[in-house]
Amino acid sequence: MSFEVTILGTSSATPTLSRHPTSQYLVCNNQRILLDCGEGAQMQMLRYGIKMFRIDKIFISHLHPDHYLGLPGYLSTLSLKGRIEPIHVYAPAGMGEILDVHFRHGAIHLTYDLHIHELPSSENFEVIYQDSGLEVSCFALEHRLPCWGFLFKEKKSPFKINEDVIAEKKIPVKAFSYLKKGEDFIDDNGILYSVEECTIPNLPAVSYAYITDTIYLPALAENLRNRDITLLYHEATFMEDLRHKAIETYHSTTLQAANFALKSNAKKLLIGHFSSRYNDLSGLLAEARSVFPFTELAEEGNTFTI
């Protein structure tokens, strides 16, 4: 069981020699997910050894080109390699039209089914995907274009079977689902398999909140407060002295990202989407840490366990 994120791109709109447009690779247990897909994402996946063919879900935050321009090329590459498993893209209205115009002019017929799910226009948290182990919801941010954040929450039973006692107590497989939920199980012969004897408490479920391209939204941070954010990614395009620039361009500063982390009660903060004006990022890190010490830089190629 693993829950981790690898940074593929962390520039703001203008890339630099060492920073590519936004993209992240998220592994949630068996799910492999792409978060935004900036220009060059497929090359970054090659560079960092990401198994790009295992991804089957892509979440696009908004339709500024630095957040999705890698998508037509990545989807084409999968097709050239003969992929047959479907791909699901969760994106703002318009993504389908954009992809269609590329595929039409390039006479590209994908070898797999591409399902495009339009993000809902409601402002509240809305679940857009779930299975037995993962729940993904989206929520509105505030940028120059409609923009969404995403919350990835692990789904976990409160208890797990104590492997040390499975053989000794001959726990039948049938009992597992009851015990994991915290319910005792009695088999057909009347033998009791109690939660207390057969299980240990599971590790708490973890979660990842992805918030890019937005002005500072303290009300959203309050809303996230009771959602147990293990790792928060919040854009920090500018340092604090350029707050006016952040406001003007609908972005955030280091201190705003750090205050958001504080207010939302996140355990850890990752900052990224750095303006091309910063060569050295240590000043941004220091500024964010002055408010929220558990901050790290989203640097390309780094993997963070959630």
Added chain:
Amino acid sequence: MSFEVTILGTSSATPTLSRHPTSQYLVCNNQRILLDCGEGAQMQMLRYGIKMFRIDKIFISHLHPDHYLGLPGYLSTLSLKGRIEPIHVYAPAGMGEILDVHFRHGAIHLTYDLHIHELPSSENFEVIYQDSGLEVSCFALEHRLPCWGFLFKEKKSPFKINEDVIAEKKIPVKAFSYLKKGEDFIDDNGILYSVEECTIPNLPAVSYAYITDTIYLPALAENLRNRDITLLYHEATFMEDLRHKAIETYHSTTLQAANFALKSNAKKLLIGHFSSRYNDLSGLLAEARSVFPFTELAEEGNTFTI
């Protein structure tokens, strides 16, 4: 006066760890030109120190995504940096619609004028741009989509003023244009400035032919024979043992590229657009050189003087 090409990307449709989608940067005297603009071209320009803001003409060979996907991002970056000088894009029909869908959904209003010139559908050589120093013509290739090659020809007067005698003979500026064309000049006082005394023969004009994504076209090579090709770029997606694959996918092999160079009487050949199956390119080079010894690999970051 310089005429040189820098390779920015040389992969075929699927990029590899060391090869990016097609793009080349061409300097023809004062002109700075982009030839195709595959995904990641703007990052490659940063990597190789190309002054991307000086480019004002972009030629796109065809609408397969590996040849133009870098264009929306590159054009957006120029706008974010506040460019005001116009950009001219010479591309197949459809390029305008593709760019428009990106700009519309991204609410992007370019800070400069973007002129899109649709490539003509005629099969013959057609001049699509010229000024006092450069002539660009396009011609039809044969690929799975309509595809064009481009011929960049330096325009040069046959003579240049002999700088050693300018002062000595007090050659008036007014005489220069006559002398360069090979005409004697007599000033108002009846003094003769002769071509023989005042000029030296100019270096011959050079030319660059760019031929990517096509089956082998020997008739085109014959057509190019009298056009004095100094440097020929010809795709060589496959080695000769995969000729059937080249035919099937409308591409060329190393030997076909080399034979094209022979037939067209080009002075030098650059091969590129290599299939992702080749890690080591030395076999492709050896194969091409067995037919045409003056062959080089179009490797990224390399600059070739024309």
